[in-house]
Amino acid sequence: MKTTFVSAIVLLAGQAAAHMAITYPPPLRSKDNPFAANDIDYSITSPLSASGSDFPCKGTLNLLGTAEASPVATWQAGQQYNMTISGGANHNGGSCQASLSFDSGKTFTVIHSYIGNCPVAGTSSLKFTLPADTPSAKDALFAWTWFNNVGNREFYMNCAVITITGGGGSASTPFSSRPQIFKANIANGCSTVEGSDVLFPNPGPPEDVTNAGTKTAAPVGTCDVAVGGGSSGGGGSSSPSSSANVVAPNPSTPAASQVSQPSIQSTTRAAGGASSSAQLPGGVFITVPPSSNSAVASPAQPTTLATVSIPASSSEECTEGSSAPTAVPAPTSAVIPPAAPSAAPSAAPSAAPSAAPSAIPSPGAGTGDAADGSMTPGKACTPEGQWNCVSGTYFQRCASGQWSVLMSMAPGTKCQSGTTEVLVWQKKRAHGRRSLRARHHI
Known part of the structure; x- marks a missing residue:
């Protein structure tokens, strides 16, 4: 039976695009993970909750011990590997860390820190070396964490289950002395500075630190200095990390990007007409028309797509027995790649990540730009x-007064060509029919 309905996907400002996530090793609940089955996290590129409720690993650790948490890679201690990061909005980079956990996510020990220019836009690969004394483990957790340079103060984290062999070697810095991951922007009293690459209080030994930042800043607040003492395999416990009050520099003239912004409420209306409000999580931006008394213009920001359902309008046809509309995943997005960086990215990992998105038509001159x-x-x-x-x-x-980059529709969907106030698109259903959907803005 064919059901036609309208689904509203609310675009909350700026240039609409997905954020970033690792695709290799494929994280828990990732569409790139062959063991994820139907339990896919379509918001895997979004940051952790600002409350810290889904730290660590975006709340996926309940899968440990199940088939969905089977190891996706086997690495050997002392060898070099790489992770692949992909997405549409890199928020001008930032700083990242690669870490390992051997106690089911209670602690994460840093094996490499990348300060500045992490990640780059599009798809990139970052190298790191497993310390020679990395403990062997069948089900270790590999984590990628990221603190963005521009935009809301956020904390991104993806975790993948891997197998590590050949542990027990010697290293100049013992694994047990390596720092724990840096944590901020999750209601823990520590935050990063807008417009700067965070300078980790304890990034690890020099040989495992990549410095590429042009403007760095220490975190602010009461921040964990991430001393060593994390898990060492076999269920080891962690030693408490010390904390320190960190004060940010006070520039004489604050940048526009450092102007504080009020929190924004999101309101959805149910079919019965009642409305409910909920605080929007980190990673959500909304376009605010400039007011006459605005002192500083807020720059365009990348955004997150949020999905809500609304009842069909009077002009829409619904067949007998149709159910209430259900939210559908936001389309995946791809961004026109920037100019190639001076340093070429490293080779692809031995286990190939998912295929890169198809090429996007390039805008050109002429009527309608192209x-x-x-x-x-x-x-x-x-x-x-x-x-x-x-x-x-x-x-x-058209967001914040300018056209965004081109983004791909989700697989199996097509939009109605042309410029409109409402983006009308169709999704092919399993039985071959298509259902009509539309994007509205508020």
């Missing part, structure tokens, strides 16, 4: 919130 109907990213536009569908397979939006 023959395919795409608009030049960054070009001024009106009205705010207008959508542009290109060839049925890509879309962009």
